[in-house]
Amino acid sequence: MLQRSRVRQLFVLGPAFVVATAFIDPGNVATNMVAGSTHGYLLLWVVVGACIVGAFVQYLAAKLGLATGHSLAAEVRRRYPRPVSWALWAIAEIIVVLTDLAEFIGGAIALNLLFGVPLLVGALIVALSSVGIIALRMRGKQVFTAFTIGLLFAVVVAYVVMLARVGVGADAVDGLVPRLDGAGSVLLAAGIIGATVMPHALFLHSTLSKEHADADEARMNVPKTLAGVRRDIGAAMTVAGFVNVAILLTAATIPTAAGQALDTAAAHLGTLGGLDVVFGVALLAAALASACTGVYSGQTVMADFLGRRLNVWLRRAVTIAPSLVIIALASNPTQALVLSQVGLSLCLPFALIPLIHLTSSTRVMGAMRNHPVVLVLAAICAVLITGINLALLIV
Numbered sequence: 001m002l003q004r005s006r007v008r009q010l011f012v013l014g015p016a017f018v019v020a021t022a023f024i025d026p027g028n029v030a031t032n033m034v035a036g037s038t039h040g041y042l043l044l045w046v047v048v049g050a051c052i053v054g055a056f057v058q059y060l061a062a063k064l065g066l067a068t069g070h071s072l073a074a075e076v077r078r079r080y081p082r083p084v085s086w087a088l089w090a091i092a093e094i095i096v097v098l099t100d101l102a103e104f105i106g107g108a109i110a111l112n113l114l115f116g117v118p119l120l121v122g123a124l125i126v127a128l129s130s131v132g133i134i135a136l137r138m139r140g141k142q143v144f145t146a147f148t149i150g151l152l153f154a155v156v157v158a159y160v161v162m163l164a165r166v167g168v169g170a171d172a173v174d175g176l177v178p179r180l181d182g183a184g185s186v187l188l189a190a191g192i193i194g195a196t197v198m199p200h201a202l203f204l205h206s207t208l209s210k211e212h213a214d215a216d217e218a219r220m221n222v223p224k225t226l227a228g229v230r231r232d233i234g235a236a237m238t239v240a241g242f243v244n245v246a247i248l249l250t251a252a253t254i255p256t257a258a259g260q261a262l263d264t265a266a267a268h269l270g271t272l273g274g275l276d277v278v279f280g281v282a283l284l285a286a287a288l289a290s291a292c293t294g295v296y297s298g299q300t301v302m303a304d305f306l307g308r309r310l311n312v313w314l315r316r317a318v319t320i321a322p323s324l325v326i327i328a329l330a331s332n333p334t335q336a337l338v339l340s341q342v343g344l345s346l347c348l349p350f351a352l353i354p355l356i357h358l359t360s361s362t363r364v365m366g367a368m369r370n371h372p373v374v375l376v377l378a379a380i381c382a383v384l385i386t387g388i389n390l391a392l393l394i395v
Helices: 003-008 015-024 025-038 044-068 073-078 082-115 118-138 141-166 172-178 181-195 200-210 216-220 222-251 262-270 273-306 312-329 335-346 349-359 362-368 372-394
Strands: none
Touching: 003 073, 003 362, 015 025, 015 044, 015 141, 015 200, 015 273, 015 362, 025 044, 025 082, 025 262, 025 335, 025 362, 044 073, 044 172, 044 200, 044 222, 044 273, 044 349, 044 362, 073 082, 073 273, 073 349, 082 118, 082 262, 082 273, 082 312, 082 335, 082 349, 118 273, 118 312, 118 335, 141 222, 141 273, 181 200, 181 262, 181 335, 181 372, 200 273, 200 335, 200 349, 216 349, 222 349, 222 362, 262 273, 262 335, 312 335, 335 349, 335 372, 349 362, 349 372
16 A cells, blocks of 8 residues: 555656656757857857746646646646637647647658658658657557657657767757847847757646646645655756757767758768767657657647537647748758747747746645745746747847
8 A cells, every 4th residue: 555655655756757758849959950060169158048938937837737637738728718719729729730840840850861752752751750749648648658758768869869979068068158249149049948848748747737636645744745746857857858968969070150050060970980870860860859848838728728529630630731831941951940940939938927927826726836936936937938939039
């Protein structure tokens, strides 16, 4: 009986590792790769800072789901005036499309690198695989979770191999000093933030956590429950953070011209003893892993904002179509990837600010409401992210 109790006390471990796949998607690869090849270690501080902020806001999202038994989307619908909730839903749908776009482009580039598949055909293959992921989710949470986390660690292994091969420059530590260098670095900084903090992951984490809201451990021992959430997020974001740092450190060894596109970056890595294949496998695993979170978050965003369940196949088709059109029209896939992440950064405050507001409300959260210190830190995060976005629009 004691052993069973101990196992149940670990119920909050796991969701963050599913969500962490959103932080290692092809958008992360593109922004960090271009940033590293163009500016060396200059934006390393942005990557590290974005990972820390990402872990912090994921904690808020998990708390919301645990305290309310509802996702962020559902709480917005319940608590906010209808015009506001509808406007936030529209922005959330843009977020889902931008997320799908990154998955499809990244997966298509990976299939092209590994097997010579044309980009649009590759995008269609990834889109169809995302439909298969829906079926996997329907078979059970355990299978879906195991598949997702397995892909996450495949990406980790690939970047361990690449980083070990290319090495790290002695001046990498200088990249931890906050500074920017012109409009190009501001654009990439915004892209890194959008790719790493990932607004759709806030909706997803609150959804995954709400399943445990009625568990005895959550209601009877709030400090222990939140400690478990922090352990889960800390471990998962450490893994995701390592991948993001490794991408930039690897890219810093790639010549600027080669690093402007993922295929030319892979060609350069191929001169280092087959690392192009390792890179292609990592990119494909990242695309499929992030497709897992993208599929699930896309389903819950529409259903919870509208308060009704929709046909999952029709829902998926609605978000796949715009992404395929953009891919067909894009002349530079890597640039489209980077810009999609900039778009996510611009959309991020529209998910983050409601999250901060709701988790700071006693009426919504009860004993799990944000401590004043947490509220101040959250406000600082929101101001910094909004400031980067404003700087991007001004420069």
